[in-house]
Amino acid sequence: MSDPGSTTTTVEAAGDVVGPVRLAGADKTMGQLVATATAEMSALVHDEIALAKAELRQDVKRGVTGGVAGTVAGVLALFSLPVLSFAAAYGIHNLGLGLAWSFLIVGAAFLLLAGLAALLAMTKFKKVKPPERSIASAKQTAAVLQNAKPHPRGAKDVSTSVARSSA
Numbered sequence: 001m002s003d004p005g006s007t008t009t010t011v012e013a014a015g016d017v018v019g020p021v022r023l024a025g026a027d028k029t030m031g032q033l034v035a036t037a038t039a040e041m042s043a044l045v046h047d048e049i050a051l052a053k054a055e056l057r058q059d060v061k062r063g064v065t066g067g068v069a070g071t072v073a074g075v076l077a078l079f080s081l082p083v084l085s086f087a088a089a090y091g092i093h094n095l096g097l098g099l100a101w102s103f104l105i106v107g108a109a110f111l112l113l114a115g116l117a118a119l120l121a122m123t124k125f126k127k128v129k130p131p132e133r134s135i136a137s138a139k140q141t142a143a144v145l146q147n148a149k150p151h152p153r154g155a156k157d158v159s160t161s162v163a164r165s166s167a
Helices: 030-092 099-127 132-147
Strands: 008-013 016-022
Touching (some): 030 099
Antiparallel strands (some): 008 016
C-alpha cells in the first residue's frame, strides 16, 4: 500500500483493486469534497458509457455481417427458383448432356452457395453476445458504491441554523 503520510490509497472490493482514491484531507471543505465526488462519478459514468459503446459497436458489426450473409443466402435461394423452373421447362429438350441438366446443375450450385452463406450468417450471429466487460464493470462499481457509507451527521439545534435577513 502507501506510506502513512500519503494522501492516496487503493480501495479493494471483492479482491479486486478499484484504483487510487484521494483521501479527504483536513484542508478540504465539504463543497470541495462534493465537487470532487461529483466529478469522479461523472467521469466514471462517462467511462462506463464509452466502454458499452465500444462493445456494442463491435457486436453491431458482427450483426451486420451476419445480416448481409443471411440476405445473400435468401437472394441466392430466390434466384434458384427461376433457374429450377427453367430447368423443368427445358427438361423436354435434351441436347448433349441436356439443357435441363445444365439448368439443374446451376440451380443446385445456387442452393449450395445459399447454404454456405446461411452457415456463415449463423456463425456470425452466434458470436454476438452481451457487453460482458461493461456489465462486470457496472456490477463492480455498484458493489463499491453499496459499501460506501455516508458521513454521519450530528443533530443540529434549530436555533443555531443560518440566520436570514428580512431586508
